[in-house]
Amino acid sequence: MTPSKGTLGKDRGYIIAIGGAERKRNNPRILRRFVELCGGEEARISVIPTATESDGTGDRYVRIFRRMKVGDVVCLNIKERDDCYRDDYSSRVEESSGVFLSGGNQLRLSTILGGTPVARAIRRLNADGLHVAGTSAGAAIIPEHMIAGGKSGPTPTRGAVQISPGLGLTNSLIIDQHFRQRDRLGRLLTAVSYNPFLTGVGLDEDTAIFINPKNEFEVVGSRAVTVVDPSELKSSSVSSAKRGQAINLVGVKLHVLASGARYNIDTREVTLPEAGH
Amino acid sequence: MTPSKGTLGKDRGYIIAIGGAERKRNNPRILRRFVELCGGEEARISVIPTATESDGTGDRYVRIFRRMKVGDVVCLNIKERDDCYRDDYSSRVEESSGVFLSGGNQLRLSTILGGTPVARAIRRLNADGLHVAGTSAGAAIIPEHMIAGGKSGPTPTRGAVQISPGLGLTNSLIIDQHFRQRDRLGRLLTAVSYNPFLTGVGLDEDTAIFINPKNEFEVVGSRAVTVVDPSELKSSSVSSAKRGQAINLVGVKLHVLASGARYNIDTREVTLPEAGH
Numbered sequence: 128m129t130p131s132k133g134t135l136g137k138d139r140g141y142i143i144a145i146g147g148a149e150r151k152r153n154n155p156r157i158l159r160r161f162v163e164l165c166g167g168e169e170a171r172i173s174v175i176p177t178a179t180e181s182d183g184t185g186d187r188y189v190r191i192f193r194r195m196k197v198g199d200v201v202c203l204n205i206k207e208r209d210d211c212y213r214d215d216y217s218s219r220v221e222e223s224s225g226v227f228l229s230g231g232n233q234l235r236l237s238t239i240l241g242g243t244p245v246a247r248a249i250r251r252l253n254a255d256g257l258h259v260a261g262t263s264a265g266a267a268i269i270p271e272h273m274i275a276g277g278k279s280g281p282t283p284t285r286g287a288v289q290i291s292p293g294l295g296l297t298n299s300l301i302i303d304q305h306f307r308q309r310d311r312l313g314r315l316l317t318a319v320s321y322n323p324f325l326t327g328v329g330l331d332e333d334t335a336i337f338i339n340p341k342n343e344f345e346v347v348g349s350r351a352v353t354v355v356d357p358s359e360l361k362s363s364s365v366s367s368a369k370r371g372q373a374i375n376l377v378g379v380k381l382h383v384l385a386s387g388a389r390y391n392i393d394t395r396e397v398t399l400p401e402a403g404h
Numbered sequence: 405m406t407p408s409k410g411t412l413g414k415d416r417g418y419i420i421a422i423g424g425a426e427r428k429r430n431n432p433r434i435l436r437r438f439v440e441l442c443g444g445e446e447a448r449i450s451v452i453p454t455a456t457e458s459d460g461t462g463d464r465y466v467r468i469f470r471r472m473k474v475g476d477v478v479c480l481n482i483k484e485r486d487d488c489y490r491d492d493y494s495s496r497v498e499e500s501s502g503v504f505l506s507g508g509n510q511l512r513l514s515t516i517l518g519g520t521p522v523a524r525a526i527r528r529l530n531a532d533g534l535h536v537a538g539t540s541a542g543a544a545i546i547p548e549h550m551i552a553g554g555k556s557g558p559t560p561t562r563g564a565v566q567i568s569p570g571l572g573l574t575n576s577l578i579i580d581q582h583f584r585q586r587d588r589l590g591r592l593l594t595a596v597s598y599n600p601f602l603t604g605v606g607l608d609e610d611t612a613i614f615i616n617p618k619n620e621f622e623v624v625g626s627r628a629v630t631v632v633d634p635s636e637l638k639s640s641s642v643s644s645a646k647r648g649q650a651i652n653l654v655g656v657k658l659h660v661l662a663s664g665a666r667y668n669i670d671t672r673e674v675t676l677p678e679a680g681h
Contacts, residue, residue, distance in 0.1 A: 208600075208639060234598065234643035242601030242635060271548065272569050275598065290567050291598035292549050321511065321552065321568035323485075324519030358519060362484060366511035 133254030138340040140258040146304040146330030147263030157335045165225035172200040173223045178231025178264040211243030220248040225258040228265030236268045271295040283316035285368035303329045320363040327355035342392045346384045356380040410531030415617035417535040423581040423607030424540030434612045442502035449477040450500045455508025455541040488520030497525040502535040505542030513545045548572040560593035562645035580606045597640040604632035619669045623661045633657040
C-alpha cells in the first residue's frame with residue numbers, strides 16, 4: 128500500500144520503527160519518547176498485538192504504558208480478519224493519538240490487517256497526525272515493501288530475502304530489524320538490489336528511528352541503525368544470479384548511525400549530533 | 405514505487421499489460437489498439453527492450469510499429485544503469501506519446517531502471533497522459549508489487565512466489581503473465597494471500613488489459629484474464645505455513661474474463677459485453 132494522502136494543512140504523524148527487544152523497565156527511552164510524542168499523560172494509545180499468538184503481549188504493553196502514566200491505553204485484541212471489521216476498533220483508532228504494533232510474525236499482521244477498515248484507518252489517520260510505532264515484526268510491516276523473511280549472513284544472495292506488501296506508511300524505505308543481532312546485512316542488501324529506488328534501514332535491537340513529518344529520522348536507542356543507500360549503484364547482478372548465488376553490487380553507500388544522528392530520507396543527507404552531546 | 409501524482413486537470417495515460425506472445429503480424433489487435441491510443445500515424449513511440457539480453461528484440465518492435473504506419477518510433481537501447489542517466493533518453497521519453505516495454509526478465513528491468521531518471525520520467529509522464537504498455541516481463545514490472553518469479557502449479561504454497569518492488573504505475577494490482585500457458589494460478593493466489601489489499605490479475609498469452617484513466621480495464625485479445633479478488637477473504641494461513649506447504653485461503657473471489665469484458669479496479673465490478681458483440 129502507498130502512503131495515504133493527508134488532509135491539506137495537517138502534518139503526518141511520526142512513524143517509529145523499533146528493532147525489537149527495546150528496554151521496557153530500566154531507562155525505556157524509546158517507549159518513553161513515543162509516549163511523550165503522543166501527549167504524555169494525555170496520550171490515548173492503542174496496542175495492536177496481532178503479530179503474535181502469545182496472549183500476554185498486548186496486556187504487557189498496556190501495563191508498561193500505564194507505568195509511564197498514560198491514562199488511556201487499551202489493547203485491540205485483533206486475532207482474525209473479521210475483528211478488523213468491528214466498528215468499536217475502528218473508532219478507537221480514530222480517537223487515538225498513538226498506535227503501537229507489537230512484535231511476532233509480520234505475515235500475521237499483513238494477512239489479518241491487509242485491506243481491512245482497521246488498516247485503512249491507521250493509514251489515513253497517520254497521514255493526518257496519528258503517531259504509529261512498531262517493534263520487530265511491527266517495524267517490518269510499516270513500509271510499503273515489507274521484508275517477510277529470509278536468510279542470515281552478510282552476503283547478498285539471490286533469494287536471500289522474501290518481500291511482501293506491507294502497511295505502506297512510507298514508500299521509500301525497506302526496514303529490517305534485530306539487525307546485527309541476527310546478522311541480516313546480506314538480506315537487506317539483497318532487498319535493495321531488486322529495485323534500487325529503495326533505501327534499506329537495518330535496526331539493531333533496542334534502537335529505533337523516529338521519522339518526522341518532514342521525512343527526516345532521528346536514531347534513538349542503545350545500539351545503531353545501518354542505512355543502505357543504493358542511489359549511486361552502478362550495477363546489480365541479481366537478475367542473472369542463480370538461486371543462492373552471491374550477487375555483485377557495485378557502488379552501494381552505507382552509513383552506521385548511533386543515537387542522536389539524523390538522516391533525511393529525501394535528500395539522503397546525514398546530520399551528526401555535535402560532539403559532547 | 406507508488407503512482408506518481410499527476411498535474412491537476414490532466415488524465416493519467418493508459419496502462420496496458422500484455423500476457424506475452426501477443427500476435428505481431430496476423431491480426432495484431434493488441435499492438436494495433438496500443439498504436440491507435442498513442443495517435444496512430446501521429447504516434448511517437450519509444451521501445452525499451454531492457455528486459456532482454458537478446459539484441460534483436462528492440463529493433464523487431466520498431467519494425468512492427470513501422471509496419472503499422474507509426475511515423476516516429478525509436479528504440480532506447482538501455483543496457484545498464486548508466487544509460488538511464490543519458491539526457492537524450494529522458495528527453496525522448498518526455499516527447500513520446502507511448503512507451504513499450506518488451507519481455508525478458510523483469511528483474512533486469514527493476515535493477516537497471518529502478519530509481520533512475522528514465523524510471524522517474526515514465527512514472528511522472530504516465531500520471532500526465534503518457535501511455536505505457538508492457539508485455540510479459542514488461543507487464544510484470546508495471547505495478548508497485550512485482551512478481552519476480554515463482555513456481556508453477558494451481559495450489560498456493562508458502563514461498564511459491566517471489567515479490568519485488570516494481571515500477572509502481574498502479575498500486576492496487578499484482579500482475580502475472582503467460583498465465584494459463586505456464587500454470588500460474590497457485591503463485592498468484594500466494595501473492596494475494598500475503599496481503600489481501602492487492603487484487604491479482606493473471607494474463608494469458610496474446611491477451612491484455614487496457615487500464616483507462618478511471619481505473620477501469622478492458623480485456624483485449626484471444627484468450628482470457630483471471631482476476632483474483634481477496635476483498636472478502638475470511639482467512640489465510642500463509643503466516644503459519646512452512647516453506648512449500650499448501651496455504652488455506654477462505655473466501656477468495658475469482659473471475660475469468662474474455663475479450664470485451666471490463667473490470668473496475670476500485671469498485672471491483674465486472675461489466676460483460678452485450679450478447680452478440
